[in-house]
Amino acid sequence: MxxxxxxxxxxxxxxxxxxxxxxxxxxxxxxxxxxxxxxCGKSTILRCIAGLAEPDEGQIxxxxxxxxxxxxxxxxxxxxxxxxALFPHMRVADNVAFGxxxxxxxxxxxTRRVHEGLELVHLAGYGNRYPRELSGGxxxxxxLARTLVTDPDILLFDEPLSSLDLKLREELKLEIRRVHAxxxxxxxYVTHDQGxxxxxxxQVYVMHEGRVVQTGTPRELYEHPTSPFVAAFIGANNFVxxxxxxxxxxxxxxxxxxVEALGIQLSASAPDDLRAGEPVMLLVRPEDIEVQAAxxxxxxxxxxxxxxxxxxxxxxxxxxxxxxxxxxxxxAVHGAERFQxxxxxxRDIVLSLGRCTVLRTATAA
Amino acid sequence: xxxVRWGRLAAKLSxxxxxxxxxxxxxxxxLLLFMHSFFKGVTLEFxxxxxxxxxxxxxxxxxxxxxxxxxxxxxxxGLLNMVLAIPASFVLCRHEFPGKNLINAFLLAPNMVPAxxxxxxxxxLYSTLRLMDTFWGLTLALAIITMPYMLRSVMAAFNELDPAxxxxxxxLGASRWRTFRLVLLPLIGPGVLAGLLLSFVIxxxxxxxxIFLYGPxxxxxxxxxxxxxxxxxxxxxxxxxxxxxxxxxxxxxxxxVVLGRRYLxxxxx
Numbered sequence: 254m255x256x257x258x259x260x261x262x263x264x265x266x267x268x269x270x271x272x273x274x275x276x277x278x279x280x281x282x283x284x285x286x287x288x289x290x291x292x293c294g295k296s297t298i299l300r301c302i303a304g305l306a307e308p309d310e311g312q313i314x315x316x317x318x319x320x321x322x323x324x325x326x327x328x329x330x331x332x333x334x335x336x337x338a339l340f341p342h343m344r345v346a347d348n349v350a351f352g353x354x355x356x357x358x359x360x361x362x363x364t365r366r367v368h369e370g371l372e373l374v375h376l377a378g379y380g381n382r383y384p385r386e387l388s389g390g391x392x393x394x395x396x397l398a399r400t401l402v403t404d405p406d407i408l409l410f411d412e413p414l415s416s417l418d419l420k421l422r423e424e425l426k427l428e429i430r431r432v433h434a435x436x437x438x439x440x441x442y443v444t445h446d447q448g449x450x451x452x453x454x455x456q457v458y459v460m461h462e463g464r465v466v467q468t469g470t471p472r473e474l475y476e477h478p479t480s481p482f483v484a485a486f487i488g489a490n491n492f493v494x495x496x497x498x499x500x501x502x503x504x505x506x507x508x509x510x511x512v513e514a515l516g517i518q519l520s521a522s523a524p525d526d527l528r529a530g531e532p533v534m535l536l537v538r539p540e541d542i543e544v545q546a547a548x549x550x551x552x553x554x555x556x557x558x559x560x561x562x563x564x565x566x567x568x569x570x571x572x573x574x575x576x577x578x579x580x581x582x583x584x585a586v587h588g589a590e591r592f593q594x595x596x597x598x599x600r601d602i603v604l605s606l607g608r609c610t611v612l613r614t615a616t617a618a
Numbered sequence: 619x620x621x622v623r624w625g626r627l628a629a630k631l632s633x634x635x636x637x638x639x640x641x642x643x644x645x646x647x648x649l650l651l652f653m654h655s656f657f658k659g660v661t662l663e664f665x666x667x668x669x670x671x672x673x674x675x676x677x678x679x680x681x682x683x684x685x686x687x688x689x690x691x692x693x694x695x696g697l698l699n700m701v702l703a704i705p706a707s708f709v710l711c712r713h714e715f716p717g718k719n720l721i722n723a724f725l726l727a728p729n730m731v732p733a734x735x736x737x738x739x740x741x742x743l744y745s746t747l748r749l750m751d752t753f754w755g756l757t758l759a760l761a762i763i764t765m766p767y768m769l770r771s772v773m774a775a776f777n778e779l780d781p782a783x784x785x786x787x788x789x790l791g792a793s794r795w796r797t798f799r800l801v802l803l804p805l806i807g808p809g810v811l812a813g814l815l816l817s818f819v820i821x822x823x824x825x826x827x828x829i830f831l832y833g834p835x836x837x838x839x840x841x842x843x844x845x846x847x848x849x850x851x852x853x854x855x856x857x858x859x860x861x862x863x864x865x866x867x868x869x870x871x872x873x874x875v876v877l878g879r880r881y882l883x884x885x886x887x
Contacts, residue, residue: 305785325788338786342804351800352790403790 289460331400346380751833775809
């Protein structure tokens with residue numbers, strides 16, 4: 254079984270603890286992503302799994318086998334690097350064939366697999382070129398082919414799209430997803446780009462300062478962040494100080510609570526054991542705030558009035574900074590009406606707050 | 619606008635004259651000797667009796683064995699350096715260990731020490747070890763004084779290498795040895811070649827150290843020239859032999875400029 258498990262993994266560099274007792278699992282055949290900002294330890298974990306770094310504590314298991322003392326060359330992994338690591342002195346075909354040569358496969362098999370590999374990444378016919386003659390995206394695809402042809406048990410991706418431009422990233426995201434669906438290989442993907450993580454994987458581990466802070470599907474992380482860090486890292490968010498009021502009835506599997514914020518009463522999903530009067534943090538995403546017609550009565554339940562202090566046209570949306578009483582809200586206006594708000598500084602605006610979540614301020618520490 | 623074109627032309631001419639003048643000054647001695655190698659006669663006179671290629675053919679029998687030895691010594695010293703410097707650079711560039719800086723200093727220092735002290739030290743050592751007047755004794759001495767150049771060149775090539783290339787090779791199943799042979803070695807090749815060329819040309823021309831360690835069985839070109847000069851003074855034949863040495867050296871150095879500049883930045887260039 255080609256699953257990967259990391260158990261209480263700890264890695265220190267001098268006085269810094271880069272990875273702090275992390276436990277995670279990549280089940281057989283799944284694509285799991287480690288998501289987090291630079292320096293959170295995700296690449297270090299990947300390198301430990303690959304055998305390029307030695308853990309100070311903890312175990313690395315492939316299936317049931319402890320791999321800590323197994324050298325990289327014998328771990329049967331494929332690793333795609335952030336910096337392009339094609340061998341510059343070899344042609345594309347020789348690059349792709351390298352792993353197969355190491356496995357001492359017969360020449361005819363090597364030729365066949367190289368051809369299949371290049372076809373898989375839509376680069377058939379490029380075998381005779383040198384890496385320097387290819388674009389960045391093409392080079393990464395060759396690197397992908399190179400790792401796949403050796404039929405590794407586990408695939409590791411270390412931010413492979415960081416060095417590519419936006420359009421290429423979009424293309425390759427789909428490519429990676431397609432290849433995973435086609436090959437069904439156990440894959441661990443590391444990135445700092447939340448959009449990438451969401452596009453590619455079913456399960457995401459969010460990391461911060463050496464620890465896993467939350468894990469879940471993209472939707473779970475988006476809708477129910479359990480900490481201000483995750484709430485801010487995944488998409489954009491507004492943080493508004495609030496006071497818990499009355500506990501409401503459970504609805505849709507989450508408890509709805511009434512909180513007081515922005516001078517009104519709001520209904521928000523909240524932890525079950527919230528006490529009335531407790532100070533909390535209200536989270537509402539810019540894209541969940543709707544603009545209302547000017548004659549809608551405000552303030553009312555989940556409706557507030559404010560003044561626009563900044564506006565930014567971002568193409569697919571217009572981003573507004575709105576002052577409501579003593580608080581500031583970021584609002585993302587989508588749809589046709591976004592054009593009406595392009596130069597709207599100084600205007601009054603009525604907003605309806607959609608999905609709201611509550612976090613305890615104790616977790617804000 | 620025509621005045622701008624003339625201005626640019628004038629500027630180019632001035633630079634051309636300046637560079638040409640600089641080269642001419644530096645090479646004046648060599649040029650003079652080169653000219654003299656074509657003069658007829660036994661002594662050096664100006665104007666010459668006539669022009670001839672005789673001088674070159676006259677020295678063949680005596681000079682060529684010495685020339686051949688110098689070529690072989692330069693080559694052997696370069697190859698010895700290469701074999702020793704590659705593993706040394708590998709360790710020095712990839713690993714951290716206590717005393718690394720000190721070791722670095724030691725390895726790069728032989729040509730910072732006065733040639734005489736080095737020569738006398740070798741003389742004392744060789745007398746005891748009975749390496750005087752031997753091919754390999756001379757090779758070793760030349761290797762010692764040119765090793766810093768080879769090391770610097772190879773280390774420069776190593777440092778240019780992306781560590782990710784090695785790591786990629788490992789993940790593809792390559793052992794350390796195969797990674798070294800198939801990935802590292804080809805990529806440091808140009809650096810090694812540059813070091814080799816430089817070691818060769820320095821060893822080929824070396825005199826100060828050699829004069830203490832040579833003997834009748836092993837007479838390199840530089841010492842042969844010295845003897846010639848001592849016995850007969852400057853003759854057209856002497857000029858011819860010198861010209862041959864210079865041509866070989868210049869050829870190698872030209873190759874160095876074309877191929878190896880990157881690896882010898884700050885050392886030679």
